[in-house]
Amino acid sequence: MALLEVEGLELRYGAVEAIRGISFRVEEGEIVSIIGANGAGKSSTLLALSGIVRPSAGSIRFGGADITFRRPDRIVRSGLVQVPEGRAILGPLTVHENLELGAWTRRGDPGVAADLERIYSLFPSIAERRRQLAGTLSGGEQQMLAIGRALMASPRLLLLDEPSMGLAPLVVAAIFRIIESVNRSGTTMLVVEQNARQALRISTRTIVLSHGRVQLEGPSRDLARDPVVVEAFLGKA
Amino acid sequence: MSAVPLRRQALPWIVVAAVALADLLLVLRNPADADRLLINVILALSAFATLHLRLLSLANAGFMAIGAYTSAILSVKLGLPVALSIPAAVLACGAVAMVIGLPVLKLKDVYLAIATLGFGEIVRVLIILLPGLTGGPTGANLSTGFPYAAMRATSTWVIAAALLFIAYLFWSLGPSKTGRAFRAIRENPQAAATMGINITGYKSLAFLLSALIAGLGGAFFAHSVGSLDNGDFNFTRAVNILGYAVLGGSGAWFGPILGAGLLTALPILIRDSLGASIGFLHNFAQLPNILTGASLMLVIIFMPGGLASTFALGAGAGAGARAGAGAGPDAGAENRSGAGASRAAVRGSPAGRGGDRRDVPEADEIPPPDTVSEGLADCCLLALDGVSRSFGGVEALSDVSLEIREGGVYGLIGPNGAGKTTLMNLVTGLFPPTSGRILWRGREIQAKAPHRIARLGISRTYQNIQLFSEMSTLENVTAGHHIHIGTSPFSSWMRLPRERREEASAQREATAILERLGMEELAARPAGTLSYGDQRRVEIARALALHPRLLLLDEPAAGMNETETERLGLFIGELKRHGYTILVVEHHMDLVMSVCDEIVVLNFGRKIAQGAPSVVSRDEAVLEAYLGRE
Numbered sequence: 118m119a120l121l122e123v124e125g126l127e128l129r130y131g132a133v134e135a136i137r138g139i140s141f142r143v144e145e146g147e148i149v150s151i152i153g154a155n156g157a158g159k160s161s162t163l164l165a166l167s168g169i170v171r172p173s174a175g176s177i178r179f180g181g182a183d184i185t186f187r188r189p190d191r192i193v194r195s196g197l198v199q200v201p202e203g204r205a206i207l208g209p210l211t212v213h214e215n216l217e218l219g220a221w222t223r224r225g226d227p228g229v230a231a232d233l234e235r236i237y238s239l240f241p242s243i244a245e246r247r248r249q250l251a252g253t254l255s256g257g258e259q260q261m262l263a264i265g266r267a268l269m270a271s272p273r274l275l276l277l278d279e280p281s282m283g284l285a286p287l288v289v290a291a292i293f294r295i296i297e298s299v300n301r302s303g304t305t306m307l308v309v310e311q312n313a314r315q316a317l318r319i320s321t322r323t324i325v326l327s328h329g330r331v332q333l334e335g336p337s338r339d340l341a342r343d344p345v346v347v348e349a350f351l352g353k354a
Numbered sequence: 355m356s357a358v359p360l361r362r363q364a365l366p367w368i369v370v371a372a373v374a375l376a377d378l379l380l381v382l383r384n385p386a387d388a389d390r391l392l393i394n395v396i397l398a399l400s401a402f403a404t405l406h407l408r409l410l411s412l413a414n415a416g417f418m419a420i421g422a423y424t425s426a427i428l429s430v431k432l433g434l435p436v437a438l439s440i441p442a443a444v445l446a447c448g449a450v451a452m453v454i455g456l457p458v459l460k461l462k463d464v465y466l467a468i469a470t471l472g473f474g475e476i477v478r479v480l481i482i483l484l485p486g487l488t489g490g491p492t493g494a495n496l497s498t499g500f501p502y503a504a505m506r507a508t509s510t511w512v513i514a515a516a517l518l519f520i521a522y523l524f525w526s527l528g529p530s531k532t533g534r535a536f537r538a539i540r541e542n543p544q545a546a547a548t549m550g551i552n553i554t555g556y557k558s559l560a561f562l563l564s565a566l567i568a569g570l571g572g573a574f575f576a577h578s579v580g581s582l583d584n585g586d587f588n589f590t591r592a593v594n595i596l597g598y599a600v601l602g603g604s605g606a607w608f609g610p611i612l613g614a615g616l617l618t619a620l621p622i623l624i625r626d627s628l629g630a631s632i633g634f635l636h637n638f639a640q641l642p643n644i645l646t647g648a649s650l651m652l653v654i655i656f657m658p659g660g661l662a663s664t665f666a667l668g669a670g671a672g673a674g675a676r677a678g679a680g681a682g683p684d685a686g687a688e689n690r691s692g693a694g695a696s697r698a699a700v701r702g703s704p705a706g707r708g709g710d711r712r713d714v715p716e717a718d719e720i721p722p723p724d725t726v727s728e729g730l731a732d733c734c735l736l737a738l739d740g741v742s743r744s745f746g747g748v749e750a751l752s753d754v755s756l757e758i759r760e761g762g763v764y765g766l767i768g769p770n771g772a773g774k775t776t777l778m779n780l781v782t783g784l785f786p787p788t789s790g791r792i793l794w795r796g797r798e799i800q801a802k803a804p805h806r807i808a809r810l811g812i813s814r815t816y817q818n819i820q821l822f823s824e825m826s827t828l829e830n831v832t833a834g835h836h837i838h839i840g841t842s843p844f845s846s847w848m849r850l851p852r853e854r855r856e857e858a859s860a861q862r863e864a865t866a867i868l869e870r871l872g873m874e875e876l877a878a879r880p881a882g883t884l885s886y887g888d889q890r891r892v893e894i895a896r897a898l899a900l901h902p903r904l905l906l907l908d909e910p911a912a913g914m915n916e917t918e919t920e921r922l923g924l925f926i927g928e929l930k931r932h933g934y935t936i937l938v939v940e941h942h943m944d945l946v947m948s949v950c951d952e953i954v955v956l957n958f959g960r961k962i963a964q965g966a967p968s969v970v971s972r973d974e975a976v977l978e979a980y981l982g983r984e
Contacts, residue, residue: 130883155887155914202886203818256770279886283817283912285769285941287982311887311915350915 118181120145120274120305121166121197126175128161128329135161137329138175143274148296148306150316150337152350153326159309160202162326163276166307167199168192180273194222196273200280202309204263208252212243215251215262219269229269236265239295257288264295268304275299277308281315293319313350317341366664373612373661376619383626385510387618389578392513393571394618398598398610399520400567405596405604407539407560409459410467412592414568416474417447419587421572423481423488426582429507430500431487436507440573447569448562455561459554474592481584491584500581508577516574520567523847524607530846530853531839531860536560538822538833545820548782550808550837550900559843568595601653603660605824612661617649735760735935736781736812736904741790741800742959743776750776752959753790758904763930764937765950765967769980772956774939775817778906782814783807809837811903815893815910817939823882827873827892830881831864834899867895871925886913898929905929907938911945923949943981947971955980 119142128136136158143149151159164170166177168189177185179197187195207215216236220229237244240261246254251262260280267275280296281289293315300306310316317323317337325333325346333340340346381388397414404411425443428434434442458469481488489500527533535556538546547553576582594617602613657663734757743751751773758764766774780787783804792800794810802810813834822830839860845853868874871891876884881892890910897905907926911919919942926936926949940946946953946967953970955963957979963970970976 133879133883152915155918156885160886279913283770283909283941285980286943287980288770289941290982311913311918313915349917351917 119143120180121307122176122178123162123166124176124178126162126165126177127173128158128165128170129173130170135329136165136172139326139329139331140175141324141331141334143305143307145273145305146300146303147322148300148308148320150308150310150320150323151326152310152313152316152323152346153332154349156328157326158329159326160278161329163199163278163307163309166192166197166276190222193270196271197276198267198270198272198274199276200263200267200278202278203282204256204259206251206254206259206262206266208250210251211248212251212254212262213247215266216247216269219266220271222270228271232269232271236268239268239298240265255288257284257291260284260288260292261295264292264299268299272304274305274307277306279309279311281310281312289315313346317346369612369661369664373615373619376623377615379623380619383623387622388510389508389513389574391615391618392510392517393574393578394598394614395611396513396517396520396567396571396574397595398602398614399517399524399607400564400571401595401599402524402602402604402607402610403560403564403567405599406607407536407557408604409557409560410463410596411470411561411564412467412596413451413454413458413470413473413561414564414595415587415589415592416470416477417451417565417568418572418575418591418595419474419477419481419584420447420450421569422576422582422587423572424569425573426500426505426576427487429577430504436577440570440577443573444566444569447565447572451562451565452558455558455565459557459561471589471592474587474589478584478587481587488584489582502580505577506580508574513574513578516570520570521607521611523563526846526849527843528607530843530857531836531841532556532559532843532846534825534829534833535836537825537829538836541822541824542820544784544804545816545822546833547804548784548808548814549834549896550805551833552805597650599660601650601660603657603662605659606662606665608665609660609662616661620649734758735795737793738777738781739791739793741777741780741787741792743773743780743785743788749959751780751787751956754956754959754961755790756954756961756964758935758937760903760935761930761933762935762951763926763949765946765953766937766939766956767941767943767946767953767980768956768962773959774956775908776959777956778814778908778937778939781807781906782812808900811901812906813897813900813902813904814906815890815897815908817908817912819886819889819893821881821889821892821896824880826878827881827884828861828864828868828877830892831867831895831899832860834896835860835863837900864895864899867898871895887918890914903935905934905936907936907940909939909941911940911942916944919945943971 121143123142124140126136126139127134139158139162141149151162153159161170165172168184168187168191172185175185176183179192179195182195184192184195184197207218210218216233220226220232223229237247242258243254243261243265246258251259254262264277264280277296280292284292289312296306296308297319308316308320317340320337322335323337323340324331325340333343333345341351377391380391397418400414400417401411421443424446425436425439428439428442429436454473458466458473461469482491484490527536535546535551538549538551539553539556543553572587575586598614598617599610600613601617602611603609653660736758738754738756741751741754742749754773754777766777768774779785780800781792783799783802783806787800790800791798794807794812799807799810822833825833839856841853841856865874865877868877871894873888873891873895876888876892881889884892890913894907894910897907911922914922923945926938929936930949938946938950950967952965953963953967954961955970955973955976957975962975962979963973965973971981
């Protein structure tokens with residue numbers, strides 16, 4: 118049984134159909150990437166998985182349970198956690214407080230303290246700044262903090278919405294290295310990316326969305342050579 | 355796409371019918387209540403004038419009092435005919451508004467509310483302190499020299515005609531330059547200012563309109579009721595007037611009409627119908643206030659946009675429907691089943707398909723930048739001279755100097771937090787430098803307001819998108835054309851031929867830019883509903899509509915994939931061939947290296963390198979701080 122099973126998902130904003138019936142699975146231990154043009158429905162898919170927007174049809178099963186209409190906080194509690202687009206860190210709070218809030222659903226869990234140290238060892242540049250206000254971090258550090266905060270909820274499946282957006286080239290490379298190492302330590306990942314080259318490189322499977330539908334799906338290695346993908350996402354470079 | 359539930363389509367008309375029915379019952383029951391109803395609607399529109407721009411003013415009761423007492427004194431004590439005393443009272447309110455508007459409008463939100471509330475109280479205290487003129491604390495009535503018969507001097511029809519006229523003023527502003535500026539300020543004052551919209555000017559205009567209308571309502575009130583008391587203009591009145599506009603919704607001019615219509619009729623009807631059966635309610639004088647409070651709470655919880663928000667987009671829908679004559683297909687057009695990802699990706703630049711650079715666009719596809727200067731080709735357009743800016747002791751930019759020559763494409767790169775966006779904010783006047791000079795064609799501009807800098811021909815996009823998200827895509831781009839539209843509120847009200855001509859050409863221009871970016875099918879969509887990357891393109895379109903002589907792009911490719919980024923690069927190249935001068939902040943190095951003539955590198959607020967792409971990309975300091983070594 119797959120960790121995440123999405124069946125015939127549809128989503129509309131008023132008269133606009135953002136997702137028009139998509140189905141896919143994510144197996145335990147995978148990194149699955151979702152790529153697609155702007156407006157294809159990538160972010161909408163992640164928002165529906167997290168329960169932030171309600172789908173108009175279809176079902177989402179996570180770990181065997183139907184979570185289609187579950188409240189966002191309950192979804193986080195069940196182990197499906199999202200790193201939002203644009204990072205959405207809490208700027209006026211310290212780095213440490215941001216991480217502590219990530220463990221909100223685990224209040225009283227004695228494992229939290231150990232996980233905090235694990236996050237700090239994973240992101241040394243953040244550990245140096247644990248008393249600093251999160252809003253004063255650079256873009257790359259904020260992205261690391263957002264990932265760290267999500268990891269504090271001890272997710273089984275981590276959703277990442279454009280983790281490389283607006284980051285300097287050096288930092289982009291670092292973020293993708295982090296994604297790979299977090300995955301190696303056992304967290305399944307679903308990554309939405311505009312940087313298709315990197316997404317295809319680090320993921321096991323890739324889903325190509327177009328106009329709210331799944332256009333292509335397959336092992337990332339194969340899709341990286343698919344003429345449609347090359348033409349649409351990789352450019353001539 | 356026709357699947358919008360019938361219930362949702364019918365809801366606005368159910369609201370309108372319910373309000374109309376309540377008002378009809380009210381007037382049938384007691385025709386004298388018609389005056390009260392109409393006056394409340396007028397007062398609601400006065401609150402709308404400011405609230406529409408998100409100005410939380412509570413000055414309306416004060417202006418209402420000035421209007422009421424001025425007209426009463428002029429007509430009863432000085433014997434002026436009411437036909438003259440009312441306009442004079444309205445003008446008096448205008449004069450007062452001009453005096454207090456300037457200092458008061460510098461305040462924001464709750465501070466503005468408190469200051470305007472203070473103004474209202476001052477007016478009321480003055481009324482009490484001047485008994486010879488106003489009747490003092492006992493009010494103006496028969497015993498104080500304001501005989502009822504002389505005061506009662508207006509007809510319901512005159513008030514109704516005045517109300518229609520005011521509604522016409524707002525309705526005709528809707529699709530105009532002024533209405534668009536109002537909505538832009540409502541949605542995002544900072545972006546509006548950098549589009550060349552004079553925020554202070556339009557806020558003052560709205561405040562003035564509000565005062566004039568409240569004064570008119572007050573004058574009608576005096577001559578309809580026939581007696582005056584300072585208690586008629588107290589805090590409760592101020593809150594009630596605001597309540598009409600909030601309940602009805604401040605997004606569209608018809609909202610306050612619904613709000614006042616409902617809140618005037620409902621309490622009276624309920625009191626009368628319940629009063630017969632439940633005796634104590636008849637004497638329950640606070641019932642109207644309780645109901646006002648309760649319905650406000652319910653509406654704010656369930657309908658934050660007010661009753662008018664049931665009309666889908668509020669002002670956007672109303673204005674869009676009229677303005678959108680040449681606007682292209684509606685949102686549903688997006689639903690034509692797409693030809694796949696490749697088609698969508700091409701959206702960035704049709705001419706750039708397949709990277710065919712020989713496909714040079716026609717000259718009229720992109721508006722040329724405004725008047726390319728002659729004889730200045732070698733002089734620099736923009737120069738920064740030792741510019742620094744610190745925020746609370748942290749120096750975000752230190753001693754940066756650079757020159758931008760006309761027609762060049764410049765790249766600004768550096769790690770996150772290096773000061774790139776700060777530099778753009780300084781150039782566009784969002785805040786002044788701590789030290790140093792910014793020169794535009796040799797003239798210092800570092801002290802100028804953002805809208806003045808925009809008028810010089812500098813426009814920009816934002817790293818964190820700053821669109822007018824409830825306005826349509828087309829309206830966003832048209833707002834970018836603001837400084838080139840030569841109309842005024844008067845030309846809209848008078849329906850001058852120029853109004854239609856200028857509006858049509860602005861719409862054409864905006865549509866052409868959207869077509870050029872391959873976004874015409876999104877023209878009618880509210881900009882906030884577009885995907886991230888499309889919103890970036892709308893920002894570029896909006897900035898181009900200003901015909902900038904210098905275009906600042908802050909991370910235009912963030913949220914775009916490589917193919918889309920490549921198209922963007924081709925588009926920037928096209929702009930360059932059309933004579934645009936561009937400064938672009940970007941992390942996509944392929945884009946920067948391919949389009950820029952010169953690159954400036956910032957690190958920790960300092961310029962660490964400058965030069966041709968080939969030079970900068972091999973610079974040791976740049977590799978160390980930013981690019982990394984492969």
